[in-house]
Amino acid sequence: MTSIGSPSFIVMENSVLFHSGNSHIRLPRFHSYGSRGRSSLDCSPNFSKCGFLKVADGENFLGLFLDGEKMINRGKCVRAIGKNDAKGDDGDESEDRIQATINKSKKVLALQKELLQQIAERKELVSSIRNSITSSEDDLLSYNETSKSILNRDLASTSGGDSDGESTSGFTSGKYVPSTGVNIPVGVEGEKEPERNLPLEQVPSNMNFQKKSKTTSLEEFRSERVPSFHSKAPETSRPEEEKLEELAEVSLEDFTHEANGAPVGEHIESPPLAGVNVMNIILVSAECTPWSKTGGLGDVAGALPKALARRGHRVMVVAPLYGNYAEPQHTGVRKRYKVDGQDMEVSYLQAYIDGVDFVFIESPLFRNIENNIYGGQRVDILKRMVLFCKAAVEVPWYVPCGGVCYGDGNLAFIANDWHTALLPVYLKAYYRDNGLMSYTRSVLVIHNIAHQGRGPVDDFSYVDLPGHYIDLFKLYDPLGGDHFNIFAAGLKTADRIVTVSHGYAWELKTQEGGWGLHGIINENDWKLKGIVNGIDTKEWNPKLDVHLTSDGYTNYSLETLDTGKSKCKAALQQELGLPIREDVPLIGFIGRLDHQKGVDLIAEAMPWMVGQDIQLVMLGTGRPDLENMLRQFESQHHDKVRGWVGFSVKVAHRITAGADILLMPSRFEPCGLNQLYAMNYGTIPVVHAVGGLRDTVQPFDPFAESGFGWTFERAEADRLIHALGNCLLTYREYKESWKGIQKRGMMRDLSWDNAAQNYEEVLLAAKYQW
Numbered sequence: 001m002t003s004i005g006s007p008s009f010i011v012m013e014n015s016v017l018f019h020s021g022n023s024h025i026r027l028p029r030f031h032s033y034g035s036r037g038r039s040s041l042d043c044s045p046n047f048s049k050c051g052f053l054k055v056a057d058g059e060n061f062l063g064l065f066l067d068g069e070k071m072i073n074r075g076k077c078v079r080a081i082g083k084n085d086a087k088g089d090d091g092d093e094s095e096d097r098i099q100a101t102i103n104k105s106k107k108v109l110a111l112q113k114e115l116l117q118q119i120a121e122r123k124e125l126v127s128s129i130r131n132s133i134t135s136s137e138d139d140l141l142s143y144n145e146t147s148k149s150i151l152n153r154d155l156a157s158t159s160g161g162d163s164d165g166e167s168t169s170g171f172t173s174g175k176y177v178p179s180t181g182v183n184i185p186v187g188v189e190g191e192k193e194p195e196r197n198l199p200l201e202q203v204p205s206n207m208n209f210q211k212k213s214k215t216t217s218l219e220e221f222r223s224e225r226v227p228s229f230h231s232k233a234p235e236t237s238r239p240e241e242e243k244l245e246e247l248a249e250v251s252l253e254d255f256t257h258e259a260n261g262a263p264v265g266e267h268i269e270s271p272p273l274a275g276v277n278v279m280n281i282i283l284v285s286a287e288c289t290p291w292s293k294t295g296g297l298g299d300v301a302g303a304l305p306k307a308l309a310r311r312g313h314r315v316m317v318v319a320p321l322y323g324n325y326a327e328p329q330h331t332g333v334r335k336r337y338k339v340d341g342q343d344m345e346v347s348y349l350q351a352y353i354d355g356v357d358f359v360f361i362e363s364p365l366f367r368n369i370e371n372n373i374y375g376g377q378r379v380d381i382l383k384r385m386v387l388f389c390k391a392a393v394e395v396p397w398y399v400p401c402g403g404v405c406y407g408d409g410n411l412a413f414i415a416n417d418w419h420t421a422l423l424p425v426y427l428k429a430y431y432r433d434n435g436l437m438s439y440t441r442s443v444l445v446i447h448n449i450a451h452q453g454r455g456p457v458d459d460f461s462y463v464d465l466p467g468h469y470i471d472l473f474k475l476y477d478p479l480g481g482d483h484f485n486i487f488a489a490g491l492k493t494a495d496r497i498v499t500v501s502h503g504y505a506w507e508l509k510t511q512e513g514g515w516g517l518h519g520i521i522n523e524n525d526w527k528l529k530g531i532v533n534g535i536d537t538k539e540w541n542p543k544l545d546v547h548l549t550s551d552g553y554t555n556y557s558l559e560t561l562d563t564g565k566s567k568c569k570a571a572l573q574q575e576l577g578l579p580i581r582e583d584v585p586l587i588g589f590i591g592r593l594d595h596q597k598g599v600d601l602i603a604e605a606m607p608w609m610v611g612q613d614i615q616l617v618m619l620g621t622g623r624p625d626l627e628n629m630l631r632q633f634e635s636q637h638h639d640k641v642r643g644w645v646g647f648s649v650k651v652a653h654r655i656t657a658g659a660d661i662l663l664m665p666s667r668f669e670p671c672g673l674n675q676l677y678a679m680n681y682g683t684i685p686v687v688h689a690v691g692g693l694r695d696t697v698q699p700f701d702p703f704a705e706s707g708f709g710w711t712f713e714r715a716e717a718d719r720l721i722h723a724l725g726n727c728l729l730t731y732r733e734y735k736e737s738w739k740g741i742q743k744r745g746m747m748r749d750l751s752w753d754n755a756a757q758n759y760e761e762v763l764l765a766a767k768y769q770w
């Protein structure tokens with residue numbers, strides 16, 4: 001928070017020139033001010049320097065307040081700081097300073113002029129490049145009659161959206177009809193290739209275009225000097241005048257700094273980490289924490305976008321609205337989409353949290369299934385995903401966030417698992433095949449290849465695509481012959497494929513690991529990359545964990561590990577009704593109860609385990625037989641074992657904090673998040689060395705005192721017993737080594753920041769791929 005002391009002002013027609021110490025800044029005058037005695041604070045959501053004026057008497061300004069902490073936070077309310085009389089206590093001295101400011105502003109205007117000249121030159125260069133691209137790709141870009149008529153329809157601006165609720169999109173006689181009132185982004189016109197303001201960063205780097213020429217382009221200037229603004233329109237859809245206006249709005253201080261080489265004022269935000277590569281990114285997921293979660297996908301959808309936003313990208317998450325969520329507000333936008341021949345209406349809600357736009361799609365199909373997201377008949381699930389993907393792919397056109405739609409230029413979708421694997425296909429079939437959304441890319445992330453959206457070939461009729469698209473979905477299966485496979489089509493169509501660890505990227509290409517899709521994955525190896533998941537270090541942090549603030553639990557850190565963790569362990573033992581003993585190793589398991597998670601291996605090892613002086617708590621839901629098994633473990637070994645059947649985020653956090661050891665005998669594990677959470681809480685993982693578990697848990701080496709846990713090479717009970725036995729021995733006999741492992745785990749950087757940077761590289765590669 002920046003405190004501005006004894007400031008003085010010049011009130012101009014449309015702005016207020018503010019001067020204090022060495023700082024100068026121009027702020028727009030807010031229409032909401034000027035009322036007598038007004039004392040509340042207000043802000044301009046679109047203004048880069050989010051200023052606050054307090055007025056007591058007509059046009060006499062009493063105070064001006066700056067949000068110096070994070071100026072790009074739209075709508076973030078700040079406390080009032082600083083106060084001064086408009087005429088100033090400084091009298092003449094103040095007048096002089098103001099005069100000086102005016103002089104400086106003149107210099108700045110001269111600078112601006114020069115910049116505009118450079119921009120004009122740069123524009124000329126870009127348009128000549130664009131012309132050459134257009135002429136060489138004429139064939140590719142010529143539209144068929146259908147697309148011409150689509151383009152001729154509604155050429156309204158990208159902002160605002162259409163809320164008439166009357167439009168329907170879908171395929172009629174093999175031709176896709178976008179929803180009535182599609183807001184084709186500005187620049188899409190008439191019968192030719194849409195005229196677009198190709199942003200500078202969209203020019204492929206290999207085009208010999210001097211990206212880093214001596215003169216500075218507007219884009220470069222903006223990205224280097226001005227923080228990225230959440231509510232700004234995508235570059236492609238904004239007229240040049242608007243950009244210039246924005247340039248003029250950049251504070252005087254920025255310019256005077258440029259001119260004088262003076263120190264940067266406190267209110268200048270550092271440039272986005274992504275630099276000139278900032279993009280609009282829309283992650284589409286069937287679940288998203290904290291609103292909906294059945295497993296790790298929800299965690300990723302809730303956290304990765306925030307890390308991407310921290311790098312300066314404009315980021316949105318699109319998810320279905322399953323329940324009544326507190327945060328999102330109705331946008332007033334409604335649309336209709338055809339699903340299996342029926343018109344389905346959807347509406348859109350939106351919330352802006354931690355730099356990310358969360359957009360929820362509301363439909364009776366999604367209502368009240370938060371506990372059964374993937375439940376129901378195969379065809380019902382398929383219809384839900386068809387509706388979700390059809391609606392999601394058009395969100396950038398219809399749903400204004402911070403007042404402005406994302407638009408389809410410089411845009412990349414991140415789809416996740418088979419549930420949204422239709423999105424890349426729709427993007428291609430409905431739009432890119434018709435010359436629309438040409439600058440939009442899609443990346444498909446594989447979190448779990450075991451679930452693929454399979455069905456009989458006849459299911460193709462539900463996805464509403466032109467007939468020839470069936471080849472993308474058809475897959476031969478040695479058991480069932482030809483079948484319909486949504487994941488297969490998504491993998492073939494997406495511009496890039498990501499999976500959640502390096503180990504899993506390798507496994508996917510094998511017959512055992514690819515679950516029938518290894519052929520397709522091998523064919524598309526060139527676009528596949530493994531990126532290890534991160535963790536949400538706010539949500540899963542023993543220091544901040546909100547689930548550790550009651551019932552005897554406590555927050556702790558590396559410094560308070562011994563006392564804090566012991567307290568959490570005792571609280572967990574008490575909550576579970578286990579004997580409260582500091583010296584007994586407490587082992588935890590958290591996960592979906594299915595074949596993947598290797599619960600049966602724990603069952604096999606159970607006789608050995610209960611023969612040890614240990615305690616075991618297992619939390620999970622899933623296959624009914626495995627749920628029953630958990631209940632049986634508890635009733636048979638009530639003094640040592642608890643089987644908690646249910647889905648409880650709170651209990652998951654508490655087990656992670658209170659347990660000494662986390663067991664993950666997964667048969668396959670694309671990445672695994674629980675072992676990462678465990679390490680961050682000083683809980684030692686014992687894992688089957690597979691997929692992401694192998695990538696993230698380097699085995700303990702007692703000679704080098706290195707490593708983070710114990711691993712076993714084969715998913716077999718005796719291997720598990722061997723690894724767990726060594727772990728228990730170290731717990732009991734080698735306390736210092738144990739502490740070392742705990743501390744190394746807690747000191748690791750497990751945040752999403754690294755992964756976000758890697759995702760950015762993938763998105764960029766997709767963006768420049770034609």
Ligand SMILES: Nc1ncnc2c1ncn2[C@@H]1O[C@H](COP(=O)(O)OP(=O)(O)O[C@H]2O[C@H](CO)[C@@H](O)[C@H](O)[C@H]2O)[C@@H](O)[C@H]1O
Nearest residue numbers: 295296297447591620646647648649652669670671672673
């Ligand atoms: N009963 C319960 N109560 C409360 N919380 C529970 C729970 N059961 C599971 N969870 C939570 O769900 C998440 C599970 O995440 P994982 O990554 O371990 O597995 P999942 O197989 O679902 O995810 C897939 O996607 C993720 C994300 O990419 C990959 O890491 C993973 O390998 C892949 O299988 C964790 O946050 C865990 O705490």
